[in-house]
Amino acid sequence: MDLRITDDQAALAAGVRAFFEAELPSSRLRKRTEGGADDSALWHAYVAMGLTGLCAPERLGGLGMGALEAALVAIECGRACAPGALVDTGLTAAPLLAARGEDALTAAIARGDAIVALAHARNPWIADLDGATMVLGAGETGLAPRDAALFDAVAASAGIDPNRRLFAFAGGRDDAALLDRRALMAAAELLGLAEAMVDQACAYARTRTQFGQPIGGFQAIKHALATIKVAVDFARPVVLRAARALDLAAPNAPLCISHAKIAAGDAAWAAAETAIQVHGAMGYTYEVDLHFWMKRTWALVGAWGDRAFHLDRIDETLFSGAAPIGPTRTFG
């Protein structure tokens, strides 16, 4: 079990990060929240980079990559606070649809001609339903066209995250594979969000001066940020381990995914609280970007299996004595 990221995987992540830095600055996120969402240019760029088909089989025009590569891309989506459709459609729906034999729809995703929203019994909403053409996890077969009668009465409501439109919906199916896959991607996004919030707080602490020096020189600030750095750095291997477990179809993959969601979610939540504290009153303004990342964090911690759900799943294994634990069972 080699837990290192390969050069190709590192290059993929770096490429996506560079893309987001160039194409999705916070000014664009702001414009998106104020002027209504038109993500078509962004979507075309995803398609050009192969991201919508990242996890679609090569025979359907995709790149055939696994959950680990998907997680690395989702980390970058989190870091950029990118709108969720790429994670829902390209990183989550495409491989699941391919496994269901939905070749035409999978190929359409890879080509950029289909956007798939996700419904699940654990979520009382569907995110970004308005931009989607299909919904996975809804309807009798678990796959329904967006304009089906099923969704006629569904109206958008304001969630906390201004870059994520929610459509109240109670009819999602309890699809275990969908939950695991999307929960893993959410964990990866949370890791990226956490890293970004630490970066934002450090950047502020380097430039904001009080008492004649940058506040980042004070140990009260240094130690708070170092503490978050430790939590974030030790969430990363858990997220990547869970991705590998999913790729390997390991029997303990659901346990690993729940661990990842908790580790990354707790790290991101703590990063948000530390980051706003380091920013002081500036952090409480709409003007500073931090709140977009905080709001996405709060949303994702509750989504795709909330904290209680994932803790329960860990507890069922850990406390029942059903699964062996200890030094010789690092990988299950």
Add this chain to the structure above:
Amino acid sequence: MRSSKPAAPRSIDPEPGVISAFTKEQDAFREEVRVWMRAHVPERPLETLEGPQGFEQHVAWERTLASGRWGMVTWPEEYGGRGLDLIRWLIFEEEYWAAGAPARANQNGVFLLGPTIMEYGAAEQKARFLGPMARGEVICAQAWSEPGAGSDMAAITSKARRDGDHYVLSGQKTWSSRAAYADWAFGLFRSDPASSRHRGLTFLLFDLSSPGVTRRPIRQLHGETGFAEIFFDDVRVPIENRIGGEGEGWSIAMATAGFERGLMLRSPGRFQATAARLVGLWRASSPSAQAATKDAVRAAWMSSQAYAYATYEIAQRIMAGGKIGAEASVNKIFWSEMDRAMHRAAMHLQGASAELSRTGAGDANAWLDGYVFSLSGPIYAGSNEIQRNIVAERLLDLPRVGAG
């Protein structure tokens, strides 16, 4: 399991569905360690390593380990090791802690000094020290801190005056772990009297039975003498006991600190074993005690697993030629605070019985002993406050203020 197996073949992982994460050869090695440990690990726990009888028992265990060539598996065979890679070292450690084997009397020698000599020592120093350490014949203590140089280690004032082919040591070291009973020690001394801070320091090994060395054991809060003061009254140390060049001690010591904080001193197996015992204790506890500690017990398991994943990844990076730098400080903060939290949870689980749980032995279920020991983790090897400064300044690029 689920539907999302990768379409492309992947060379770095086992086949989908294969549970073992290890190669056949690695699994065979694991079995070899397991069989040996089963046959040799003492049935009854040894007395505490911090007292004289227990120390002797632990030294005897070091020699038993050495008889199986398990003293330090990563060292070359010529020095008593097996020349194994870091993954096999991790497997060895997993089996070691799973077997309930004793703490290592020579951990500072084999895990801290050993890698330093391997990297900076001359050939004759390697021959002279590494074999005896791996064989448990020489137990080494570290001697960094002084009364005026704790977290601020560059404030060292103990002197090493050059006199022909010897250094003459004077001054005092303190908090020297194992020095009460060890054979040798290593530390930094100021060889250039005109120097200050981290310049002009030299890394020396010295025999604790040398004339002029006085050891004064310090009674620790639990009553035992796990560390000591060392006084130097014109102690003559031959120059061949110097590691690296004169005045180069600081950078060599920093490398030692990296081994200690980073990878070698605390392998994940130790914490995974503690977490597994803690879960066992939880399962045997009353429902109200379970409810009060469930979060902490779960966190213990999660943290120990996270530490294991991280350590495998770092080991693989080092095997591929990478280095571990300031991230060693991230690790040290994590494992030391994890260890304290796990033992705190055990104390809370035991409630009113917790104060009775001390046995005075190195018993793995002596949770009170373990808790008391865990309180030293965030202090030794560079306090966690110093580690947080290092993380902030070197990894987060925050301004350095007031540090020398």
